[in-house]
Amino acid sequence: MFAIIGRRLLVAIPTVILVSMLVFSLQKLLPGDPIATIAGEERDPQVIAYLHQKYHLDDPIPVQYIAWVGQIVQGDLGVSLRTDEPVLSLIAQKLPVTIELALFAMTFALCIGIPMGILAAVRKDTWIDTAATVIALSGLSVPNFWLGIMLILLVSVKFGLLPASGFVPPSQNLWLNIQTIIMPAFVLGNALAASITRHTRAAMVGVLRSDYIRTARAKGLRGRVVVLKHALRNALIPIVTIATLLFGELLGGAVLTEQVFTIPGFGKLIVDAVFNRDYAVVQGVVLCTAVGFIVMNLAADVLYTIINPRLRHA
Amino acid sequence: MNRMLSRFLRNRGALVGGTVVLLFILAALAAPVLAPYDPFKTSFLAIRHPPSAAYLLGTDELGRDILSRMLYGARASLLAGVVSVSIAASIGIPIGLMAGFYGGLVDGIISRVTDALLAIPFLILAIALAAFLGPSLTNAMVAIGLSAMPIFARLTRGQVMSVKAEDYVEGARAIGLPNRWIILRYILPNALPPVLIQASLTIATAIIAEASLSFLGLGQQPPNPSWGSMLNTAKNYMTQAPWMSISPGLAIFLVVLGFNLLGDGLRDAFDPREE
Numbered sequence: 001m002f003a004i005i006g007r008r009l010l011v012a013i014p015t016v017i018l019v020s021m022l023v024f025s026l027q028k029l030l031p032g033d034p035i036a037t038i039a040g041e042e043r044d045p046q047v048i049a050y051l052h053q054k055y056h057l058d059d060p061i062p063v064q065y066i067a068w069v070g071q072i073v074q075g076d077l078g079v080s081l082r083t084d085e086p087v088l089s090l091i092a093q094k095l096p097v098t099i100e101l102a103l104f105a106m107t108f109a110l111c112i113g114i115p116m117g118i119l120a121a122v123r124k125d126t127w128i129d130t131a132a133t134v135i136a137l138s139g140l141s142v143p144n145f146w147l148g149i150m151l152i153l154l155v156s157v158k159f160g161l162l163p164a165s166g167f168v169p170p171s172q173n174l175w176l177n178i179q180t181i182i183m184p185a186f187v188l189g190n191a192l193a194a195s196i197t198r199h200t201r202a203a204m205v206g207v208l209r210s211d212y213i214r215t216a217r218a219k220g221l222r223g224r225v226v227v228l229k230h231a232l233r234n235a236l237i238p239i240v241t242i243a244t245l246l247f248g249e250l251l252g253g254a255v256l257t258e259q260v261f262t263i264p265g266f267g268k269l270i271v272d273a274v275f276n277r278d279y280a281v282v283q284g285v286v287l288c289t290a291v292g293f294i295v296m297n298l299a300a301d302v303l304y305t306i307i308n309p310r311l312r313h314a
Numbered sequence: 315m316n317r318m319l320s321r322f323l324r325n326r327g328a329l330v331g332g333t334v335v336l337l338f339i340l341a342a343l344a345a346p347v348l349a350p351y352d353p354f355k356t357s358f359l360a361i362r363h364p365p366s367a368a369y370l371l372g373t374d375e376l377g378r379d380i381l382s383r384m385l386y387g388a389r390a391s392l393l394a395g396v397v398s399v400s401i402a403a404s405i406g407i408p409i410g411l412m413a414g415f416y417g418g419l420v421d422g423i424i425s426r427v428t429d430a431l432l433a434i435p436f437l438i439l440a441i442a443l444a445a446f447l448g449p450s451l452t453n454a455m456v457a458i459g460l461s462a463m464p465i466f467a468r469l470t471r472g473q474v475m476s477v478k479a480e481d482y483v484e485g486a487r488a489i490g491l492p493n494r495w496i497i498l499r500y501i502l503p504n505a506l507p508p509v510l511i512q513a514s515l516t517i518a519t520a521i522i523a524e525a526s527l528s529f530l531g532l533g534q535q536p537p538n539p540s541w542g543s544m545l546n547t548a549k550n551y552m553t554q555a556p557w558m559s560i561s562p563g564l565a566i567f568l569v570v571l572g573f574n575l576l577g578d579g580l581r582d583a584f585d586p587r588e589e
Contacts, residue, residue, distance in 0.1 A: 011429075018430035026442050137578070141571035143522050145529050146563030149549055153556050164552075252435025256526055260549065270438060271530060274445040286442060290433040297433075 008301045012294055019290040020072070023283055024065050072287070078280035080273075087284035090269060095288075097167060098265035101257070102250040104181050105189035110243060113193040117200020117239075122227055124205060132197060139194030144253060148187040148260035155183060165262040184261045188253055192246050199242050203235035210234075237304065244300035251289050321583040328579020334572030338565075342388035349382035353539050362555040372557040375547060383539035384561055390540040391569065394455050394524035394533075395517040401459025402520075403466050403513055410470025411505075415478060415497060421471070428464040436461050440523055444532040451524075451540065454533035458523045462516055469512055473505035480504075507584055515577035518570045525566050541566050 052058050059067070071078065077087035120132035156164035162183055168176040207213065208231055216226045255267030262268075266285065273281035322328055341348060350370075357377030365372045371380040413424035431439070443457035477483060478501060486496050527533035528542025536543065541562040548558035 014426050015429045015433060018426055019433050022430055022434070026446065137574055138567075138571060141518065141574050142567045143525055143563060143570070145526065146545060146559070146566065149545065149552065149559045149563065153552055153559065157553055157556070249435060252437045255437055255441065256529065259530065271441065274441060275531075282442065286434060286438060289435055289438055290430075293433050293435065 005302055005305060008298055012298055015294055016291060019294070020069060020287060021065070023287045023290065024068055026282075026286065068283075077284035077287070080278055080281050082276050082278045082281075087280050090281060091266070091284055091288055094264060094266045094269045097169075097263060098251065098254050098258070098267060100170070101181060101184055101188060101254055101263065101265060102247060104185035105192060105250055106243065106247055108185055108189035109192035109196050109246075112189075113196025114200050114239065116193075117197040118204055118227065118232065120197065120201040121204030121208060122223075129201075132201070136194040136197040136201075139190050139197075142190065144187050144191060145256040145260050147190060148184070148257060151183050151187065152260070165260075167261075167263045167265075180261075180263075184257050184263060187260070188250060188257045191253065192250065195246060196239065196243060200235065200239050203238050204231060207231045207235045241300045241304040244296055244303055247296055249293075251292060318583045322579055325579040325582060327575045328583070331572045331575025331577075331579060334568055335576055338388055338569045338572065339392060341385055342392050345382075345385040345389060349379075349385045351379035351382045353378060353382040353386045354537050355379075362551065362558070364555075365557055371561045372555070374544070374558055375551055375555070380544075380558065380561055383544060384541070384565055387534075387539040387541045387544060387562065388565065388569075390451055390528075390534050390538070391521050391524060391542075391566065394451065394458070395521040395573070397455045398458035398462060398520040398524070399513050399516050401456060402462035402516065403509070405459075406463040406466025407470045407506075407509060409463075410467040410472075411474055411497065411502070413467065414471040414474025414505075415493070415501065417475075424467065425471070428467045431461075431464040432468070436519075437523065437526060440527060441530065441532060444527050449532045449535055451528075451534040451538070454524055454527045457527070458520050461523075462520065465516065466509060466512070470505060470509050473508055474501055477501050477504045508581075511577060511580045511584060514573060514580055518573035518577065521566065521570055521573070 057064075068078075075088060077091070079086055080090060083090075116132050116136070120129045120136075123129050152164045155161050162179050163176075167180050170177040204227075208227075210231075213226060213231055216230050221230075251266065254265060255271060257263070258265045258267040259271060266289070270282060270285040270289075272278075273285065355378060357373070360369065360373045360377035362375060363369050363373040363377075369379050369381070371384065374380055374383070409424055409428075413421040434442075440454075440457045440461040443460055444454050447453035447457060483496060483500050486500055524533055524540070525542030525545070528540045529546045531543075531546060534540030534543050544562040545559060548555070548562070551558055
């Protein structure tokens with residue numbers, strides 16, 4: 001097992017290095033001169049020269065990259081060109097908001113997706129299975145930003161049940177925090193729930209065909225015991241690892257949700273940075289997201305190795 | 315092939331999906347004929363009218379007919395789906411083919427690069443690329459295509475590695491056929507079908523991605539209509555003109571659902587486990 005984990009770690013390192021190169025080269029290709037934006041309308045050549053020197057923009061690209069990596073390793077992701085705030089500090093402010101949103105979304109997705117998938121598998125080829133499949137496919141097909149707009153129209157505008165936008169930190173007011181997070185979490189978790197339903201159904205259908213399930217039934221065990229105690233336990237192995245992988249994708253999906261509900265999270269940070277040509281923030285956010293994704297993939301691999309007895313002793 | 319076609323035709327979901335897709339394609343092609351108004355014509359007297367006999371889906375904030383803009387917007391969305399996937403496939407398939415066929419260092423380098431690209435969430439990569447290329451529908455299609463390319467590279471690589479191990483490929487090598495011949499006559503025809511099925515599913519993802527980029531202001535630019543950019547505007551008038559938000563989103567949902575049903579149907583029809 002440790003050999004497998006070690007191999008995964010060795011593969012992850014060059015991936016992280018390549019990601020850093022991609023992220024570095026990406027922001028270099030952004031349009032417009034960010035220094036011209038900061039220097040203001042007067043565009044004083046001395047100011048521009050000073051800013052170019054301050055942000056090492058006159059150095060050759062490989063030198064800039066090595067300097068940038070050196071800073072990253074020391075925990076310095078640079079400074080926002082617009083607000084002069086450290087990028088790490090900005091990320092530290094915004095990331096907890098997105099993580100809270102993602103956790104709520106994942107909880108909703110698991111609570112809906114797994115039971116629906118089990119039901120569809122147990123009632124395979126019946127109207128229940130068809131309905132669950134159609135609902136899951138619809139969940140995958142609906143654009144989450146439109147779902148958000150529709151929910152705002154219905155829940156906030158028409159019935160006034162929940163706030164349409166904004167975010168209240170839990171430390172400020174827990175009840176208001178929950179009220180502001182419910183709709184965005186539902187929107188973000190919707191496609192995830194659909195995906196988990198499909199994977200759960202596929203895993204359960206496969207497991208329910210197994211010989212040991214047939215034996216359990218032949219022994220006279222009740223249906224619920226067969227499904228929940230014997231089948232689900234084995235079907236959960238791939239589902240848990242897939243859910244871990246999907247958690248990483250939530251960070252990408254949060255971009256649109258945070259735009260619709262005006263949530264000051266990670267996703268909104270990158271969109272604002274792109275439009276403001278704040279390339280230091282774009283670099284930092286994309287790099288953190290990619291590294292987070294690699295870590296989640298690694299965690300999924302480790303989890304799969306731990307849970308699956310056949311791999312534990314490999 | 316007949317068995318697969320028969321399985322596909324027996325799948326009601328796939329037929330419904332295919333019909334929906336076909337209807338949208340026909341509507342997009344026939345937009346100049348079907349659209350009751352000029353999609354660009356503004357009218358101060360018709361600003362934010364609700365749906366009526368004169369304007370079936372209502373009008374927007376500049377008095378333009380929403381139905382006409384929806385029909386022309388279908389062109390942008392469907393084109394984005396097809397072109398993006400074409401870009402992704404035309405780059406990803408050859409790269410995956412090289413990685414799967416040659417293996418070794420070539421495979422190692424290509425796999426690490428695709429892993430790195432896949433590590434950046436699809437939408438964030440598409441946003442960053444669209445921002446670098448500049449906001450326009452063409453650039454959005456290129457951005458989405460480049461972001462989706464690793465999926466095709468990885469899938470093709472897996473298929474090629476699987477086909478490469480088959481006896482008939484070994485036999486072809488044994489009789490001294492050149493690599494190019496083996497790739498074109500043996501490997502590609504057998505490796506491509508699952509990749510093409512994935513393409514139909516990726517079209518759905520690409521349509522949502524284009525709508526997302528347009529919603530963020532990085533795709534189709536005004537006054538050209540696109541479902542995503544219509545929703546971007548509509549969100550500012552949610553209380554005054556809720557009808558502006560309903561139709562474009564519903565259209566995206568239906569066409570994406572159609573492609574998903576079609577793709578699922580194709581996958582089930584070509585699944586050897588169903589034989």
